[in-house]
Amino acid sequence: HFTLAIPLEQTFILGLAFVAIGTGLLKPNISSIVGQLYKDQDERRDSGFTIFYMSINIGSMLGFAICGYLGERIGWHWGFGAAGVGMLFGVIQFIYFRSQLGTAGLNPIGMTKERRSTLRLWTIVTILFFAILVISGILGLWSIDPIFFAERFRDFLVVISFIYFSYLFFFAGLTSFEKKNVLMLLLLFIGAAAFWSGFDQSAGSLSIFTRDYVNLTFGSFQAPVSWTQFLNPLFVVMFAPFFAYLWVFLGKRNLNPNTPIKFAIGLIFMGLGFIVMLFAVQYAMVEAPVSVQWLLLTYLLHTFGELALSPVGLSAFSRYSPKKYLGQMMGLWFLASSLGGVLAGLFGGEATESGLNSMTPIFSKLIYYYLILAAVLIVLSFYIKGKLYKS
Numbered sequence: 596h597f598t599l600a601i602p603l604e605q606t607f608i609l610g611l612a613f614v615a616i617g618t619g620l621l622k623p624n625i626s627s628i629v630g631q632l633y634k635d636q637d638e639r640r641d642s643g644f645t646i647f648y649m650s651i652n653i654g655s656m657l658g659f660a661i662c663g664y665l666g667e668r669i670g671w672h673w674g675f676g677a678a679g680v681g682m683l684f685g686v687i688q689f690i691y692f693r694s695q696l697g698t699a700g701l702n703p704i705g706m707t708k709e710r711r712s713t714l715r716l717w718t719i720v721t722i723l724f725f726a727i728l729v730i731s732g733i734l735g736l737w738s739i740d741p742i743f744f745a746e747r748f749r750d751f752l753v754v755i756s757f758i759y760f761s762y763l764f765f766f767a768g769l770t771s772f773e774k775k776n777v778l779m780l781l782l783l784f785i786g787a788a789a790f791w792s793g794f795d796q797s798a799g800s801l802s803i804f805t806r807d808y809v810n811l812t813f814g815s816f817q818a819p820v821s822w823t824q825f826l827n828p829l830f831v832v833m834f835a836p837f838f839a840y841l842w843v844f845l846g847k848r849n850l851n852p853n854t855p856i857k858f859a860i861g862l863i864f865m866g867l868g869f870i871v872m873l874f875a876v877q878y879a880m881v882e883a884p885v886s887v888q889w890l891l892l893t894y895l896l897h898t899f900g901e902l903a904l905s906p907v908g909l910s911a912f913s914r915y916s917p918k919k920y921l922g923q924m925m926g927l928w929f930l931a932s933s934l935g936g937v938l939a940g941l942f943g944g945e946a947t948e949s950g951l952n953s954m955t956p957i958f959s960k961l962i963y964y965y966l967i968l969a970a971v972l973i974v975l976s977f978y979i980k981g982k983l984y985k986s
Contacts, residue, residue, distance in 0.1 A: 596679030602672045605733045610675070612729045623925035628700035630913025630921075638846035640914060642839035644906040649835035652828035657681065659828065663821030704919055745940050752934045756784065759927060769917055776915040779855065779979050780924070782972065784931045786858040787908050789968055791935025792942060793865045793961050794897055797824060799943030800954065801872070801890070808951070810884035823890055830898035838902040854911045855976035859969040861904030866965035868896035869958045876954045 599610030629647050633640040658678060666674030706714075731737060763769060763777050802820060805811070811818040845851040852860075875889035908928060916924035946957035 596675050596682060600672045600676030600679060602670075608733050609729065612725075619926070619929070622929050623922060624700065626909050626928070627913060627922055627925050628696060630910070630925075631699035632696070635914055638851070639843060641842040641851075641907055641910045644910040644913075645835050645839040645842070645902065648902070648906040648909070649832055649839075652831035652835070654681070654685075655828035656825055656832065659821060659825045663819055663824065667819040667821055704922060706919065742941075742944065745937055749934065749937045749941065752930060752937065756927070756930060756934070759923075760784075763917070763920070767917070767920065773917045775979070777917070780912060780915060780927075782855060782975060782979060783858055783908055783911055784927065786855075786862060786968065786972055787904065787928070787931035788934040788938065789964065790858075790861055790865055790900065790904055791932050792938035793869065793965065794901060795936050795939035796943055796946070797827060797894065797897070799939055800946040800957075801893070803943075803947050804872075804876070804879075804954065805890060808879040808883045808885060809887055809890060811887060823887070823894075826891060826894040827898050827901070830895055831902065834898065835902060835906075838906075842907075853976055853980050854907060855972045855979065857903050857907045859972040859976070861900040861902075861907075862965045862969040862972070864896050864900030864903065866962045866969070868893045868900070869962045869965075871896065873955060873958050873962075876951055876958065880951050 596610065596614065598606050598613055601610075626644075629644060630640070633643055658681065661681075662674035662677050664674075665677055760777070760781055764774055769777065802823070805823050806820045809823075811820065811823070842851055871889060871893045875885055875893070878889075879885050908931075909925075912924050912928040913921065942957055942961065946954045
């Protein structure tokens with residue numbers, strides 16, 4: 596983010612590359628650490644991840660409030676720099692308080708020296724390849740159409756996911772017990788990618804709708820468009836404790852729904868949010884700008900879906916993944932988020948291609964997409980469930 600703060604096009608691209616690398620190193624590992632704070636059979640695990648998720652969104656609120664305001668009112672590079680300051684504080688507090696984590700995340704996953712050397716070699720080769728790719732792009736040695744790139748990158752992520760799941764099923768030496776769990780995680784992967792393809796419209800088509808068709812004037816104050824992104828983390832902080840308590844409450848009474856059912860609930864809420872947006876688009880066609888209340892309700896429903904799906908998915912991947920592949924499986928969980936983000940960009944581009952007229956058909960397709968997938972997950976949940984080894 597400090598690189599992004601430098602007002603040059605080349606440093607902007609380089610900064611995005613650093614952000615991508617940092618995200619890949621941080622998210623899977625910190626999620627694995629949280630998972631190691633609980634035993635596999637601990638009913639508090641889903642609730643623990645929900646609280647963890649709530650803390651992330653406290654930072655998200657501060658980010659949208661401070662960085663969004665600086666970006667829109669002063670300059671985007673000031674906003675990027677402010678984000679870097681926040682991350683610097685995060686690094687300092689982690690170093691200072693990491694002793695509170697005990698042994699969680701302290702030791703690497705056990706493997707032979709030969710396998711570790713092979714993985715290290717492939718890591719170096721991958722880093723060099725992408726370094727050459729990024730540097731050559733910064734120097735202007737190649738360029739690419741954004742839509743073409745997004746479509747090919749989507750295909751690349753699908754192929755990578757297929758290859759890795761195939762490896763787990765056929766070549767990783769897993770037991771039949773572990774393979775059943777991986778099959779359930781595959782279903783969750785598909786559900787998560789679908790969910791994020793709609794959820795990430797908040798930074799795409801929904802933000803464009805907000806900018807062009809929503810009234811953000813409160814008295815004499817015109818709120819920045821980026822501040823509408825404040826709603827989701829605010830709702831997460833408000834309702835995460837309720838969801839955390841709900842799973843514990845149901846678990847004590849043997850009523851806690853299994854993970855695929857929770858994912859189906861998340862997808863249903865996502866579909867309901869886009870139903871609200873269909874009405875908002877119809878009203879905007881008649882008279883614009885429309886009230887911000889449409890966004891409030893949409894983001895509230897999407898947040899309920901997020902709380903039913905995202906922390907539960909983190910918990911499931913940390914609980915049901917084969918232990919010797921835990922770090923990689925957490926990375927696979929975030930690969931679903933990446934795939935969903937690419938799909939969100941493609942859907943959002945189609946939704947905003949012709950203004951309001953193109954939003955209605957895309958939002959309608961997303962509604963059917965989520966409700967059908969939720970129904971499939973509910974049916975399959977009776978046959979495919981994660982199971983734990985008994986201590």
